[in-house]
Amino acid sequence: MNIVVCVKQVPATQKVDIDPKTGVLLRNGIESKLNPFDLVALEAAKWIADKTDAKIHALSMGPNSAIEVLRESFALGAKEGWLLSDRKFAGADVLATSYALACGIRQIGDVDLIICGKQTTDGDTAQVGPEIAEVLGIPHISWALELIEADAKGLIIKQDLGSMDALVRMEYPCLISVEKAMFQPDLPSYRLYKESKDYPLHILSADDLTDVDMTRIGLDGSPTQVEKIFIPSHDVKATRLEGDPEKISQDLFSILKKNKLIKEVQ
Amino acid sequence: MGIIIDHNKCILCNNCLTKCPFGALELKDGKVEVNAACKMCRLCLKNCPVEAITEEKVTIKPSLNKDEWRDILVYVEHDGKSIHPITYELIGKALELAKVIDEKVICLMIGDKIKDLAYELLEYGVSQVDVYDRKELKYFRADLYKDVFVDCIKRRKPNTVLVGATVSGRSLAPRVAAYFKTGLTADCTVLKMREDTDLVQIRPAFGGNIMAQILTTANRPQFATVRYKVMDQAKRVKPFGKVEIIDQKGSDLTSKIEILKVEEKPTSESIEDAEVLVAIGRGIKDEKTITKIEKIAELLHGKIACSRPLVEDGRYSVYRQIGLSGRSVKPKLIITFGISGAIQFTAGMKDSEMIIAINTDPEAAIFDIAHVAIVADGNIIADKLLRYLEENKNA
Known part of the structure; x- marks a missing residue:
């Protein structure tokens, strides 16, 4: 049995400062790390692999430097790494990213289960998992809260359904994206890291993928276009209320109402 | 297709490499190359001093009507x-x-x-x-x-x-x-x-x-x-x-997901997922005011949180404490009553979407991060705000 965990290299800091005059991002070097939500996905993979004797693969798309996050995945239980790296993948939006990762998953072959973190810290969309499942034509569960059972055929999962929680069974092949609270991630194991020196690590270009439609990857395969980026105007200017407590309370009530923080009477 | 770099014009100033938020530009064999991390934000275009970076527009598919x-x-x-x-x-x-x-x-x-x-x-x-x-x-x-x-x-x-x-x-x-x-x-x-x-x-x-x-x-x-x-x-x-x-007779509605059981969500004391928090600090001592503030939290569909003193006094459990020694929160709204805003507290809530702070001290540190700074006695504001909320509810 094969499990693929999709991982991503993200900027190490979420806070970027912007030069207010030029609108340019100010960053000191480009430090990056493994997307923290993916740590939970790797833990979930280990939990399932322990019960099913499955092999864990880590798959990523990104620059060559993303090899680092695959090596980190080795220290967290993955046994084989796959990196899609090619300028032909550049400019990919959610759809083109999902398609490329789905092609990578087909290339790995005989994959039973795909696990994604809830979202990435740089994109924040939580959309890639469900789109991979659609490209591959397999069922998926988003917001998996808890793993209840895993066997050679499928999983029993507790899933967040908004106002309710549902206990569901899903058979392989399938995809899950896992909530942060599912596991407390382990620290990377130095022993595993040392052992992993010889683990296979494949770097695949677009041409290395068999059965890939080149019009569906990178910028050409991306239906969305970023027209521009800009700095948000800070309309939440600090307001100061002083003086008559009656007037203050009335203003405070109006502010809450204007910001839809008080439920409207229907 | 995307970002194009003219290697004849490029002076290898590294400007684009350091400005790219995605690390999508790399030096390969002495040339700047775009890699798979590119998101087409075009910051590199703006930052190139010699206009060596250009953009090739995507051609629109003619098939779409x-x-x-x-x-x-x-x-x-x-x-x-x-x-x-x-x-x-x-x-x-x-x-x-x-x-x-x-x-x-x-x-x-x-x-x-x-x-x-x-x-x-x-x-x-x-x-x-x-x-x-x-x-x-x-x-x-x-x-x-x-x-x-x-x-x-x-x-x-x-x-x-x-x-x-x-x-x-x-x-x-x-x-x-x-x-x-x-x-x-x-x-x-x-x-x-x-x-x-x-x-x-x-x-x-x-x-x-x-x-x-x-x-x-x-x-x-x-x-x-x-x-x-x-x-x-x-x-x-x-x-x-x-x-x-929509009549779907004849269509086969099957799912590969089998629902075994559905249960209502357990209610929890956790303040981390709350959209609205009302926090109480050292400045509020009157038990009557605390009851009123709890009422305000309820009417705003929010939860009560606090700073350290009220946990030390045994008034609230540690699960309700915000700050370095408590929980980190990022609600849509947080209203603080009688909290001065020591770093140990604000570190746990400064990223909240809207911060409304009420404190008698016009120089209180909490006002530095508040979107709405209210210089007043929290006991009085709690009383009056509660009245407005109750009137609204009964309207």
């Missing part, structure tokens, strides 16, 4: 008993968008025994509600709901589809968008319609530091998800639309 795709489709979020208010917010926005291009707003509702509920939507000015009402559709299952959603889109051919960014919406919308090989923009904060029917989608990137303006010019439908409490609700009008039950 935009006139074939009309109207705005809104996905209805509900739990079988009531319609989630985000639906009315989406309808409000959809009506505004539809007006620009003189089109209609259609709703899609999926579930079991929901016909009566569907009529409520007509009171908000929608022209049509398509209802898929089958017992197999009682609970959300992404694969099954996708099949139904796809059926609806194939029949209606909408120009734009709006879905609430709820747990089910964020699971369903990407599947449907991927089926149609079209674009989906998550968590839009601004949506505008252009007269050529292109939807302008604006969303925060990098934790809100930067906004991205996104278009889907060569594909239809254009999918967008919107978070709850971002758009304004539609106003009630005299109903004029109609409800249509």
Whole structure:
């Protein structure tokens, strides 16, 4: 049995400062790390692999430097790494990213289960998992809260359904994206890291993928276009209320109402 | 195809490498190359001192006839008993968008025994509600709901589809968008319609530091998800639309997901997931005021939190404490009563979307991070604010 965990290299800091005059991002070097939500996905993979004797693969798309996050995945239980790296993948939006990762998953072959973190810290969309499942034509569960059972055929999962929680069974092949609270991630194991020196690590270009439609990857395969980026105007200017407590309370009530923080009477 | 670098012009100044937020530019064999991390933000274009970086525009697929795709489709979020208010917010926005291009707003509702509920939507000015009402559709299952959603889109051919960014919406919308090989923009904060029917989608990137303006010019439908409490609700009008039950006899509704059990969510004391928090600090000592503040939290559908002194006094459990030695929170709203704003407290809440601070000291540190700074006695404000909230509730 094969499990693929999709991982991503993200900027190490979420806070970027912007030069207010030029609108340019100010960053000191480009430090990056493994997307923290993916740590939970790797833990979930280990939990399932322990019960099913499955092999864990880590798959990523990104620059060559993303090899680092695959090596980190080795220290967290993955046994084989796959990196899609090619300028032909550049400019990919959610759809083109999902398609490329789905092609990578087909290339790995005989994959039973795909696990994604809830979202990435740089994109924040939580959309890639469900789109991979659609490209591959397999069922998926988003917001998996808890793993209840895993066997050679499928999983029993507790899933967040908004106002309710549902206990569901899903058979392989399938995809899950896992909530942060599912596991407390382990620290990377130095022993595993040392052992992993010889683990296979494949770097695949677009041409290395068999059965890939080149019009569906990178910028050409991306239906969305970023027209521009800009700095948000800070309309939440600090307001100061002083003086008559009656007037203050009335203003405070109006502010809450204007910001839809008080439920409207229907 | 995307970003092009003219190696003859490039002076290897490294400016683009350090400015790229995605690490998408690398030095390879003495040349700057674009890699798979590129998001087409174009910051490198702006930062190149010698204009060595240019952009090759994508050619629009000629096959798309935009006139074939009309109207705005809104996905209805509900739990079988009531319609989630985000639906009315989406309808409000959809009506505004539809007006620009003189089109209609259609709703899609999926579930079991929901016909009566569907009529409520007509009171908000929608022209049509398509209802898929089958017992197999009682609970959300992404694969099954996708099949139904796809059926609806194939029949209606909408120009734009709006879905609430709820747990089910964020699971369903990407599947449907991927089926149609079209674009989906998550968590839009601004949506505008252009007269050529292109939807302008604006969303925060990098934790809100930067906004991205996104278009889907060569594909239809254009999918967008919107978070709850971002758009304004539609106003009630005299109903004029109609409800249509879509007959799916003969279609095979099967899911590969088997629901074993459904349970109500356990209520928890946790303050981390609360959208609204009302926090009490050292400045509030009167037990009567504390009771009033608890009432305010209840009326705002929020939870009570506190700073360290009230935990040390044994008034609240440590689960309610915000700060370095307590919990980190990021609610939509936090109101603080009698909290001075020591770093140990603010470190745990400074990223909240709206901070309203009440303190008697005009120099209190909490005012440095507050969006609304109220210099007043928290005991008095609690009393008066509670009165306004109760009057509103009974109105």
